[in-house]
Amino acid sequence: MASKRIGLQTIELPLRPAITGCAACVGRKEGEGPLGEYFDFVAKDEMVGQETFELAEKQLYLDAIRKAISKGGSRPEEVQFLLGGDLLNQIITASFSARDLGIPFIGLYGACSTMAESLALGSMLLDGEHASQIVCAASSHFCTAERQYRYPLEFGTQRSPTAQWTVTGAGASLLNLSPAVPALAHVTQVCLGRVVDLGITDANNMGAAMAPAAADTLLAFFADTHTQPEDYDLIVTGDLGQVGHDLLMQLMREQRQPLPGDRYTDCGLLIYDRKAQDVHAGGSGCGCSASVLNAWLLPMLQRREIRRMLFMATGALMSLTSSQQGESIPGIAHAVLLESP
Amino acid sequence: MDKQRIHTDPKHYSWLTERFSPPSPVAPCLLRSFWVGGLICVLAQLITDTGTCWLKMTARDASSLSSIVLVFLTALLTGLGVFDKLGKYAGAGTFVPITGFANAMVSPALEFRREGLVLGLGAKLFSIAGPVLVYGVGSSVVYGLIYALFIR
Amino acid sequence: MFDWLMYVKVFLVGGAICTVGELLVIFTKITPARILVCFIITGVVLSAVGLYGPLAAFAGAGATTPLTGFGHALCQGVKHAVEESGLIGAFTGGLSATAGGIAAAVFFGALAGFLFKPHSK
Structure with missing residues (x-):
């Protein structure tokens, strides 16, 4: 069907x-x-x-x-x-x-x-x-x-x-769909994620709350497409920050599909100079992955510096009310495979 | 094992999170809150002594004077955008003294001015400091009732 | 006559009470708003059992400026009012003893809200 x-x-x-x-x-x-x-x-x-x-x-x-x-x-x-x-x-x-x-x-x-x-x-x-x-x-x-x-x-x-x-x-x-101008990139596959919650409640540690969802979507995508991390020139997560980045690497190691360090990065680590700009674990928010993708990653695909990029933005689906009621923070991650023209 | 899904035990993950989260720099934080907090108290003592020795106030009035002056200074520094930087440096050193109570009232007042004078500024003034008054006054009334009925 | 020793005591005790707050921040992840509530209740309780009075006499503003001192003032205000006017004092004493600080915070808070805008970082 x-x-x-x-x-x-x-x-x-x-x-x-x-x-x-x-x-x-x-x-x-x-x-x-x-x-x-x-x-x-x-x-x-x-x-x-x-x-x-x-x-x-x-x-x-x-x-x-x-x-x-x-x-x-x-x-x-x-x-x-x-x-x-x-x-x-x-x-x-x-x-x-x-x-x-x-x-x-x-x-x-x-x-x-x-x-x-x-x-x-x-x-x-x-x-x-x-x-x-x-x-x-x-x-x-x-x-x-x-x-x-x-x-x-x-x-x-x-x-x-x-x-x-x-x-x-x-x-x-x-x-x-039928562009009159040259394309920057093509969207060829998408993987919509499940909501995953491993019980993190600390609203000051969003990276940790979202990393399991990121791992879940990655695993699903690799299993569905019969590919592995090495098949992509770049895997980019949205705003896991340093803590979430490290945790995702660890989770993927534990699932025996380790992410290659030189091909995996996070928009939250790219957007700021973490030493000079006092942003602690890195950037976050919708605007983090949105601005890094549209300013830096898409032009890289257009210039064909990278051919296949898996762009995966992560979200923490909590509200002030759910936090105050003591609920843990559910995470979600959606991945989009972008290929250079 | 199903390779499609993540299989991680929340207990194991909470241990991992602990391991990968950088700790706060404990000694510098404690030191900074100690000296800033101590200095604010010294300033309060200085104002109180000025009140009793020079302005010939009662001890109680002088103590009120020092509260009022500290609250005023906090409001001014908060308005000028300096207090949040001081608070970032000193942590509990600025929010445990009465300066923290004042900052907790002034900062939402500034922030929510745009949402109107009544439900914005007026209501949000108490959004953080309100609970302090509720539990402070509440517990003192409980003590007062016990004292009046059983101890006195 | 300037009492140097008093100021040393103010500094040490005031700083130490703030450091307890910082320890709570670092090791328990309790939010600042909750810590303020804990401190004021602690102040009321310590004052009620008679421990905070001696500390305030020893360290002056070092004990009265932190929020625990606010609790102490509420508690002592209630105590004196009950002694003067009976049961009604349980309700009138606390706020009258702390009126200066609270009224100043309301007044200057509202005033600052009128005069200033929040700054971006």
């Missing part, structure tokens, strides 16, 4: 939807990081010329989408779906951006996994020929996330060494 399915969780996309445009707009701190020069726009401050932090995040989101669409040689009127989300309650950044753009909108919440989730669903819609152009986007903002999930900005506390720094940034990709 479902002929495009391979194995238990993986989906093959024979029409190979192309990514034709990508853009990432970030805050000042991210601009000062090692990837600073690759971003399409670096804001001067966290307000991005807006009245509130929420509006600032929306501005980055809109800018990233508009830039991705125009770089992909298209116009907003031609785009048939906007698939996206963010970290705020009722995903207001994404839906308020959709209000301004006028593109039919499918709101997604996958916590920090949203970029991979939207790419996976967008590619499936294209492969099913339900649309020909789709834009996918995700964002986060340090200040909006901090005030929603943790303490007010001016509250004087110490951060735990396992804590991660929410990235201020938005990334967007334009997916196209």
Whole structure:
């Protein structure tokens, strides 16, 4: 029946939807990081010329989408779906951006996994020929996330060494079924993950909460496709940070499918200079994987420096309420196989 | 063994997490909270002594004066965006003294001003400090009742 | 006359109480908000059983400035009010003894909310 399915969780996309445009707009701190020069726009401050932090995040989101669409040689009127989300309650950044753009909108919440989730669903819609152009986007903002999930900005506390720094940034990709412009990359397989929870309750250690989900999706993907880690030029996770990165390596070692150290990295480790920028375990948030993918990883595929990249964004599916009620933190991970043109 | 799924025991994973999570630098943290906390108390004593010796206040009024001055300084430093950096350096050194109580009230007031004067600033003022008052006043009333009924 | 020794005691005791808070932060992962609540209740209890009074007499502001001292003030306020006016004092004593700090925090908190904006990091 479902002929495009391979194995238990993986989906093959024979029409190979192309990514034709990508853009990432970030805050000042991210601009000062090692990837600073690759971003399409670096804001001067966290307000991005807006009245509130929420509006600032929306501005980055809109800018990233508009830039991705125009770089992909298209116009907003031609785009048939906007698939996206963010970290705020009722995903207001994404839906308020959709209000301004006028593109039919499918709101997604996958916590920090949203970029991979939207790419996976967008590619499936294209492969099913339900649309020909789709834009996918995700964002986060340090200040909006901090005030929603943790303490007010001016509250004087110490951060735990396992804590991660929410990235201020938005990334967007334009997916196209029959592109008029050269493709940056093709989406050829996607693997949507299960929710996995190994009982981590420490909200200051999100990497540890998400690593088991990452391992689960990787194992499922390798089993479904009969491949192994060495078959990919690069495996990139979304925002596991240093602790989650190390734990994922360990979990995969224990499952006898070790990840090669030189071919596995994490967006949360790439975006900041962890020594100089005081971000503890690394970056986190939807905007972390979204901005690193669209500023740094996709152009690498376009230049054919790498041929096959498994991009897997991870999310921690907890809320303030569930944390306060003592629930552990469930994780999720979605993987997207990207191949250079 | 099913290679498709992860099979890790939560107990084993919690042990792994412990092993891979970097610890807090204990000695520097303790030292910093000690000297900053101690210094804040010295400042409070200085204000109290100024009150009793120079302004001829009662001991109780002078003690209130020192609370008020420290709260004022905290509000000012919080507003200027300095207190959070001080708190990051000193940890419990700034949040255990009355400065922490004041910061816990001032910082949400700043933060939630945009959500309105009543339900934003007004309500959120107590979002962190409220529980302190609830349990502080609550336990003192319990003690008062016991004292009035059984001890006195 | 300037009492140097008193200031040494203030520094040592105040610093030590803060260090206990830091130990809790590092080793128990209790959130700061909970630690503040624990400290104030501890202050009330220690004061009620008569242990905090001598410490406050020994170390002055070193014992009264940390939040345990706030609990001590609440407790002693209640005690004196009960002695003066009976059962009603259990309700009136605590807040009147600590009114200065609380009113200042409410007033300056609201004022700062009007005057300043939060800074990004």
